[in-house]
Amino acid sequence: xxxxxxxxxxxxxxxxxxxxxxxxxxxxxxxxxxxxxxxxxxxxxxxxxxxxxxxxxxxxxxxxxxxxxxxxxxxxxxxxx
Numbered sequence: 001x002x003x004x005x006x007x008x009x010x011x012x013x014x015x016x017x018x019x020x021x022x023x024x025x026x027x028x029x030x031x032x033x034x035x036x037x038x039x040x041x042x043x044x045x046x047x048x049x050x051x052x053x054x055x056x057x058x059x060x061x062x063x064x065x066x067x068x069x070x071x072x073x074x075x076x077x078x079x080x081x
Contacts, residue, residue: 020080020081021080022080025076025080026077026080029073029074029076029077029080030073030077032069032070033070033073033074033077036066036067036069036070036073037070039066040063040066040067040070043059043062043063043066044059044063046059047059047060
């Protein structure tokens, strides 16, 4: 089980430690963010090599979809705490 430190930015010491409300969901959301970030990075690497505007738009649409998923996962992580 992970413990999270909640403190003011820049403090050396944490105010308190709390476990995540749902550690399994937290792991899934964290994995989703990491996986989507890797996928986004790869899609953006492919963008300059796309052979047509249609391919570029398809890559960008997928990047936008993944960014929305990352945002939803981050919102879910915020709700857990």
